[in-house]
Amino acid sequence: MDHGSKPSASASAAGKDRDHGSMPGMDHGSMGDGLADAKDGYKLTSTTTKLPAGKEAAYRFRITGEDGKPVTGFAVDQTKRMHFYAIRSDLTGFQHLHPTMDDNGTWTADLAALKPGKWRVYASFTPDSGPGKGKDFVLSRTVTAPGDARRAPLPAAAGSADVDGYTVTVRGDLMAGMTHPMTVSVSRDGKPVTDLRPYLETYAHLTAFHEGDQAFAHLHPQTKVESDKGGPDLAFQAMLPKSGNWRLFLQFQTGGTLHTAALTLRVS
Template sequence: MFASSRFTVRRRALAAATTTAALALTLAACGTSGGSSMPGMDHGTKASVSSSASASPSMGDMPGMDHTASGNGLSDSMGGYRLTSQGATLPAGTQAAYRFAIAGPDGKPVTGFALDQTKRLHFYAIRSDLTGFQHIHPTMTADGTWSADLASLAPGTWRMFASFTPDSGPGKGKDFVLSRTVGVPGTATKTPLPPAANSAEVDGYTVTVQGEPMAGMAHPLTVTVTKDGKPVTDLQPYLDTYAHVTAFHEGDEAFAHLHPATKVDGDHGGPELSFHAELPVSGNWRLFLQFQRAGKLHTAALTLRVG
């Protein structure tokens, strides 16, 4: 009886460890430049400056409350590294620069970053209702201060993500995604998240996503790009890939990047692109898929339901 009980305990412990490991979310730095045709992308497929967030952000959304957040890119610190910024607000309705730095374990600004998909740091901005998506490659001065030039922001609470890999120090070779929230003053109105769908249209293109991911499990997704009902077969490489998908979880804005699996071979991408999806929790995820053709960057958005 004692041996049987001990075996049962071991089996339960192993099952618990396996479940915990399966819930790990892969965070990676991958981005697009400010050249997107949709710098102020809303829930739909057109740019929108007027869309806005909830009138009264919750305490968890308030600027300055970031340090208590944890996991999925929702914390301003991890592994001794911290995202710092003096600005807690940005103006509405106009272009603005968000300035920040990455402090290392020694408290000093980090100035050495490894290239990831041709860039040293990738920067994302998303509003609390998952509208206004922007994906930027900021510039850094010699003292380690980064500047991300944001397109016009609608009133509400925004979360700013920095994705990077140190090329020296204790975090060398490790991927980090840190974030802080910023308030944009003005009258704010929440835009409801569109219902889950397997396709979206942008700039005359139709993007279709096939696959049914389950929370905490690695799952393949296939993205198909067409235009006027015809397959697109001449997508261009962008940041060493034909397309990439950034995802944000409804409710807490948790960040995830879906890794591209399609091999790059010149300007011959499409119509089908493969991605590796590993989303840690169930619910609605807002996907932003970006691809390039004929030198122009396009951004499509859709809501994916994860079971």
């Protein structure tokens, strides 16, 4: 089984854009671990508990507020009002999507084919009004793809990973619950890559999931986007809240191609 991902098409919700002020280097630590479907009056709701395996499928959901009504006002974070993730229980099959919202507040995420097994889906958003205005949330639910669900062993912790001819190297000794510097470097054929193109207003998008409970973490590079070419080194102030193995998915863009590198990081 592949512990990486395949890029998927995405679209943003219609309406007037408003940036809620994410800054390079934010670790979104206030979002919590993303394992609950409700927090501070906001809830991720869906009638879907099963999705077909082996073919594309749409997952529909709403974010409701304290009054139980759908929330329709969302701030823009990294050019999108909603970031949606899916990961299998063995941390394979990673997908990062940008769903669309209709006038009634129902979001639709068009998932690529799922392998059989238990999956967790995450909605990452920031309300643009109400009591949660300006606060980052990650809520999640589980869904099952029926079939023969064979688990893949988590690859051993490693300092680098290869994808599409590129090598991604991660440097930094992380301790749970503490912020530490971390550097991600991108090379190709042993040479530094300096043509990283901006993706979602950064040179890289990094998402991490904890082995066992699938706790969620989202890291932004501190390296500012100052041109249409970046790299090879990207600096992070990284905080992962739990010890153990984390599966990291680093997405970066060269030319018109989005690449996703996956590696296991051990946190003390």
